[in-house]
Amino acid sequence: FQIQLPFILERLVENLRMTGANTLHEQVFLCMRVLLVSISPHFLTPVWPVLLTELIKVLSQPPASPKDAPLTLAALKVVDLASLLELPEFHLHQWMFLNDLVRNNVHSPASGSGSG
Numbered sequence: 001f002q003i004q005l006p007f008i009l010e011r012l013v014e015n016l017r018m019t020g021a022n023t024l025h026e027q028v029f030l031c032m033r034v035l036l037v038s039i040s041p042h043f044l045t046p047v048w049p050v051l052l053t054e055l056i057k058v059l060s061q062p063p064a065s066p067k068d069a070p071l072t073l074a075a076l077k078v079v080d081l082a083s084l085l086e087l088p089e090f091h092l093h094q095w096m097f098l099n100d101l102v103r104n105n106v107h108s109p110a111s112g113s114g115s116g
Contacts, residue, residue: 005043008035013050022071025054029074033081041087048089055079056096 015021015028032051035044058075079097082090 002039002043005039009044009047013047016050016054022068025058026071026074029071029078032078036078036081036085036087041085041089045089051078052093052096059097 012028012031015024018024032047055075055078058071059079063069063072083094083098
């Protein structure tokens with residue numbers, strides 16, 4: 001399987017770069033989740049720049065229509081899994097996708113830390 005991995009990753013990256021292919025991107029995100037669980041993280045290092053770019057593109061705007069929602073969900077699943085696996089390559093960029101809820105709650109004006 002490892003012998004074919006560069007070819008597989010090349011095809012996945014090629015498919016991610018195609019525009020207007022939401023269903024294909026959903027399937028690529030699913031395949032990436034399978035690879036994240038199945039393969040050692042250092043073998044996936046070459047795919048992170050393209051994958052992160054696509055995740056940012058998908059998640060930076062709300063779905064234009066209900067038919068776009070599955071793509072957003074597929075992207076969120078990749079972010080969720082990468083976060084749960086605590087992958088070093090993703091950890092550096094995790095702040096773009098996940099909020100620190102504890103910090104936000106402590107520093108929010110509604111937390112009651114103001115004068116009173």
